[in-house]
Amino acid sequence: MAQGYVPKNKVRFVTAASLFDGHDAAINIVRRLLQAHGAEVIHLGHNRSVREIVDAAIQEDAQGIAVSSYQGGHMEFFTYMVDLLRERGASHIRVFGGGGGVIVPEEIKKLEAYGVAKIFSPDDGRKLGLDGMISLMLEACDFDVTQLPNGQPPDLTPRHWQKLARAISQVESGKMPELPKPTKHAPVVGITGVGGAGKSSLTDELVRRFLLDFPQLQVAIIAVDPTKRRTGGALLADRIRMNSLASDRVYMRSLATRQAHRSLSQAVEGAIQVLKAAGFDLIFVESAGAGQADSEIADIADVAIYAMTPEYGASLQLEKIEMLDFAHLVAINKFDRPGALDALREVKKQWRRAHSEFQMDDEQVPVFGTCAHQFHDFGVNALYQRLLGELESRFGQAFHVEQTHAQPAGLPQRHPIIPPERTGYLREIAQTCRKARKRAEQQVAVARKLYQLVGARALLSAFPGEGSFADLWQLFEAITSGTMPPEPALADLDAEIRRLAHELTPESRTALATWPKLQQDYAGDTFTYKVRDREVTVALSSVSLAGTHIPKVVLPQSEDWGEILRFILRENVPGAYPYTAGVFPFKRQEELPTRMFAGEGGPERTNKRFHFLRAGQPFARLSTAFDSVTLYGEDPALEPDVYGKIGESGVSICTVEDMERLYAGFDLCAPNTSVSMTINGPAPMMLAFFFNVAGRQEAKRRLIADGRLRGNPEDALQPYVDGKGWDEIAQLLKPGEWEDALRCAVQVVRGTVQADILKEDQAQNTCIFSTEFALRLMGDIQSWFVENRVRNFYSVSISGYHIAEAGANPITQLAFTLANGFTYVEYYLARGLAVDEFAPNLSFFFSNGMDPEYTVIGRVARRIWATAMRERYGANERSQKLKYHIQTSGRSLHAKEIAFNDIRTTLQALLALADNCNSLHTNAYDEAITTPTEESVRRALAIQLISTLEFGLLKNENPWQGSYFIEWLTDKVEEAVLAEFDRLAERGGVLGAMETGYQRAKIQEESLHYERLKHSGELPIVGVNFFENPRRSENELEAPQLTRASxxxxxxxxxxxxxxxxxxxxxxxxxxxxxxxxxxxxxxxxxxxxxxxxxxxxxxxxxxxxxxxxxxxxxxxxxxxxxxxxxxxxxxxxxxxxxxx
Structure with missing residues (x-):
């Protein structure tokens, strides 16, 4: 057990991240530490409203609530929570919160004065440490709830949650309350099974179907989870899976076993009596994970359901499962896994033997394949219908329904996202990259031997020349072609050279043969290359103030054929395979990589910020931050916890007309305009808004051009032209004209939408739809892009940035991000798209932090992607090029000494620019506390401009090449990424690993590692835990201008x-x-x-x-x-x- 305060009573906490907030790394650390200190924790996860949290706290009879809030709107959120607890008569529940530097000291004072028990600041973490913070929380909540006033429940009803909760708490403490006699018999449905069988999801899906079919039904759920024997703590985790709890016709209570080796709490039977006395119509009891010999649920359930998965081992193991003798219904959940049909057959056989039902038709055997994680699963429908039949046969017409919503029923439809035969794709990619590296090293060894032998041949013969690369290659060609005059004394040497020459691949030989031409090309004054059939000519050098000609690209100076070949095969010049140094030969001269993030208030205010950022530049590279209400696909609303977040930390957009105002004045179809939208769950809707706005601009431009609409050409970029909005303007269009305008617009519009749903499930948490449905939407977008020739817009920005922000280290960020990218490749291929149709629409997004591995994150990403796409997928050159955006690390922004943040950001920006990122966002120094002000954004933009325009090193465009350390680090990180691919492959690829929570757990572990090192001081952070300002008082933060929506x-x-x-x-x-x-x-x-x-x-x-x-x-x-x-x-x-x- 962790050291710290030891509670005298059983302390229960509800933990969550606030509404429209996916930042759950901090609250996960808190809930783990609470458990380690002996608390029972009901964890709700991210994106929870005040009403959901308060409902849970009351139903669970918790003493404390702990909420993290990093997305703004905290004043309204926490005050509303205090108000609602008071209104519900639950003011005894202590509320704790934290939000890093987002909640400033003045706000902390106001919230604590209002009734919040404690808002933890970054200084509290430094002074108290994590264990000290947990001890403070436990001590404040260490009281016996059964001793509070109104503990007795004289009038239990299904809607009197506090009285129900208190009565069950009395049962748990061994004080059975006096209860009224039940007026009806509420059936008890027991669900048990091994841990990880999906019992909670199955329970939720069954309850959801009951609520749809029976509009008046009152349902109660008791969910049991095990108590940790060593600490006495418990993670009561079932509530997080229950979407059906949104209905006020459902009451749920989580119970800890409070003893070892049990799947049920001793309080379960008493809790059932309480719920029956309250008048519930149906009671579900879900046990903790049960072993083979466990059948406790059968003792308390009228209908017992046993949930299992296809991976039960050999058929002999079925004979050992006690519950198969007692189960009325069996659900083989996760039926989309391999071996499911065989499992169905074998379990049916065992059920027949256990129940002596050898004559029953196979269709009547109550064993069902289910996929509770799939929406409206046919298998769950079949299980539900059979459960209804059981209840109706035993309890009469109360459970009769004329027409169920649970249709159709049968075996689950199996539509795997990745075909079963392709689940080993990541291992194949890792093997492909390793083989490419091994093949390159073999070729390097051959080339080096040839260089040595040909060099010796030149010294021993009368061959003319000075021994330059060109001289020796000429000699090599003469020997291998047979045109070299024979010299008997050197015949064996010539034979060995010819033998080794056959070991050079055509690719290697061509690379070496053309090396002098490459040197000549880069030694000139200008360089001409093609981009989509368009010739581009660039100057190859610039002149410093001292008169030095600084080349844009410098080639290796070595004459060693091995070293040259290693450079070509593993590095190469920018714009050449494997694109280690960059995917384009040179940086764009007419457009800087600057892409600054902006979003605050309503669309009008953010539009003004966009014009501010674009001022004085010939291009518009806009990056849009949306408020958290929008990020979760919701409309603005009056409820305080929603209202408080409108326009905070991003722009509020809920209609296509909002999108028009957001980008007013920007020509979305112009080649010098590019728009990025950072949104995921509702990305399909936002992209549809955006494309409609681009189409409207094009349609208005046409109407103005031929005189049907009065105005100037630039007026087409405004929402209103000649006083008319779109509804009125559209009436001027001829049949088919809108469709043509939209089609033309989407073919030229440039930009990116993030839309990376895999990363959301692993780290960022702005998922709103089921994963399968969200991926279908992504696939539909990409299919539409292909059909409509959308070539300049990225359908997804595969993002590692948010994985890093959730706590992952740079290697994990890179590995998970690339793995997600290859998963999309496999999914789109499975949908029938050709790789070269969709790969150019994929882009990437990484963080750049302070760790050494960030120095080479782009180099490694480009090389792995190019190698896999060419060697494994047979993709063309354009598809091999990984294009990525960098944002400097938000995690490295600190609320203490915020002026120092610009120093960190500058260093991170230099790494990104030296590594040839394709676009860059530099964070503002005050983002640790507030939405950036114009002043802080201008400074952040200046970091890029000074780096790009003034900093001499970056006049060269391949400064990392040739560094021993950079090359070593690149190889080291590459192998670490491939090793992570192997680990993911062992778990069934990205989707299989997600099912077990592998990525999320790894990210949280790395986050906790960072936090512990930071709090202990082992990881020095200047101004935070090292070189602190001696004049700064305790708990004092800088007070910048706070940007809030009015x-x-x-x-x-x-x-x-x-x-x-x-x-x-x-x-x-x-x-x-x-x-x-x-x-x-x-x-x-x-x-x-x-x-x-x-x-x-x-x-x-x-x-x-x-x-x-x-x-x-x-x-x-x-x-x-x-x-x-x-x-x-x-x-x-x-x-x-x-x-x-």
Whole structure:
């Protein structure tokens, strides 16, 4: 057990990350430490509203709540939580919070004065340490809840959660309360099985179906998890998986076993009595992970369900499972795994033997294949229907339903994202890269021997020349071609040279033969190369103030053929395979790599910031940060925890008209404009907004050009032209003109949308849909890109930045990111797309921190990607080029001595620029505390401009090449990445590893390692735990200008949303059509912006259910529907994301 305060009572904590906040690294550390100190922790995960957290705390009868909040809106969030606890009569529950430097000292004082027990600051972490913080929390919550007033439950009902919770707490403490006699018999459904069988997901899916079929049903869930024998703590983790708890008809209580070797708590039977007395209609009891000999659940359940997976071992093991003798129903969950059909057959046989049901039809044997992680799974439907039958046969008409929503039923549909025969793709890629490296070294050895032998031959013969590379190669060619006059004394030497020459591959021989030409090309004044059939000529040097000609690219000075060949095969010049030094021959002269992140308040304010950042530059490289409400696909709302986050830490966007105002004044179709959007879960909707805006600009440009719309050409870039908005302007378009304008716009528009759903599930946590559905949306976007020839826009930015921000070290960041990229390659190939159709639409996004490995992150990424794409996938040159964006590390920004952050950012920017990143964002020094101000953003931009325009080293474009250390580090990091590929492959690839939580666990472990070193001082951080300012008082942070969205801005967002939804409801038209089936030819004939929003949503759902391309439909849906409307419509047909630990 961890050292620190030892509680006298059983202390229960609810832990979570705040609403629209995916930063769960800190709260995961906190909940682990609470467990280690003996607390029972009900962990809710990320993105939890105040109401969800308070509901959970009351239902669980917890003494404390711990919430991390890193996305702004904390004042409204925590004060609303205190208010709601008081309103619910639960003010005894202590509230703790933290948000790094985001919550400044003045705000901490206000929140603690309002009633929050403690908001931890970075200084608290330094002074108290992690264990000290946990001890403070435990001591504040160390009281017996059963001794509080109103502990007795005189009027239990399903909705009186606090009285229910208190009664169950009394049961747990051995004080069975007096209970009223139940008025009805509530059946108990028991679910047990081995740990990891998916019991919680299965329970959630069954409860969801009951709620749909029985609108009045009141359901209770008791979930049991084991107590740690050594510490007495417990992780009560089932609640995190339960999406059905959003209904107020569901009550859940998590229980710890509070003893070893048990799958149920001793309090379960008493808790069931409490719930029956309260009048619940149905009770689920989910046990902790059960062993082969465990059948406790059968003693308390009317219907017992045994959940297992196909990986139970040999068939003999089935005979040892006690529960198969007692289970009324068996679910073989995770049925998409190998061997599932064999498992179904064998388990059915064993069930027959155990129950002596040898004559029963095979279809009647109550063993079902299920995939509870799949939305609306046919197997779960079949299990649910059989469970309904069991309940109806035993308990009568209360469980009869005329038409169930759980249709169709049968075996799970198996649509693997990666085909089973391809799950070893990462091991293949690792082997491919290792073979390429080994092959290169073999060729280098051959070339070196040839250099030595030919050199000796030149010295021993009368061959003319000075021994230069060209001289020796000429001699080599003469010997191997047979044109060299014979010299008998040297015949054996010539024979050995000819023998070795056959060991050189054609690629190696060509590389060496053309080396003098390459040297000549780079020795001139200019260099000409082609980009998509367009010739580009660049000057090969610049002149310093001292008159030195600084070459853009410097080649190795060695004459050794081995060293030259190693350079070509492992490094090469920028723009040449394997692209270690860069994917383009030279940096763009007319466009700097600057891409600055911006987003705050409403679209008008962020538009102003964009114009500020673009001022004085001939190009516009915009990078858009969205507020957390938008990131989670929701609309702005009045609830305090939502309202507080509108326009905080990003721009609030919920309609296509918002997007028009956001990019007003920027020509989205111009070749010097590029737009990046950092959004993931709702990326398909935001991309549809963006493409519509680009299409609208093109349509308005055409209308103005031929005089149908009055205005100047630049007016086409504004939301209103001649006082008219889009709804009015669109009436001027001829049939088919809109479709043509949109098609032309998307073929030239430049930019990126992040849309990396794998990374979200592993680290960032802005998933909103089920993973399978989210990947389908990604695939639909890419298919639409291919069909519509979208060549200049990246459909995904495969992101390691957020993996690093969640706590991963640079090697893990790089390995997981590249692995995710190759997973998308495999998925798109499985969808029938050709690699060269989609690979050019993939881009990458990395962090640059202070660790040494960041120096070569781009070099390693480019080399691995190019090698795998060429050697494994047969991709063309364009597909082999990995293009990536760098953002300096947000994790290295500290709230103490914030002025020092610019120093860190400068060093990180230099690494990125020297490594030839394709675009760069430099963080502002005050981002550890607030949304950047204009002053701090200008300084951050200046870091890039000074580095690029003034810093002499970067006048050369391959400064890392030739460094012994850089080359050694590149090889070292590459091998570490390939080793991580092997580990992922052992777990079934990226998706298999995600199922076991491998990536998330590794990231959290590395995050905890960093935090411990930082808190102990073993990792020196200047101004934080080393070289601290002696004049700075305790708990004092710099107080920069805090950038917050104003009340007026937030209210304006709500007003716009109401107006947009009202204008696009078309209630009269919808009233005429709402009872007609979809598709409706009459409504389909209307332009998308004239269709009622309700019909647009119905069309979208129909497209989802019938397998149509959803992105093609979304391009029309967004014309009349808001972001939140679309998100919730898709939840109903694609499933909501289920959180993981």
């Amino acid at each position: 009340k007026e801005e937030k209210d304006a967002r709500l007003a716009h949303l109401r107006d947009f939804q009202a204008r696009h409801a078309f209630p009269e038209l919808w009233a005429q059509h709402q009872n007609r089936p979809v598709p409706n030819p009459e409504l389909d004939a209307l332009p998308p912006w004239q269709r009622p929003s309700a019909y647009a949503l119905a069309r979208l759902q129909h497209a989802a259910l019938t397998g149509k391309n959803l992105f093609a439909e979304l391009l029309e849906t967004v014309c009349s529907c808001s972001l939140g409307q679309i998100t919730h419509a898709l939840f109903e047909v694609g499933g909501q994301y289920r959180r993981n630990m």
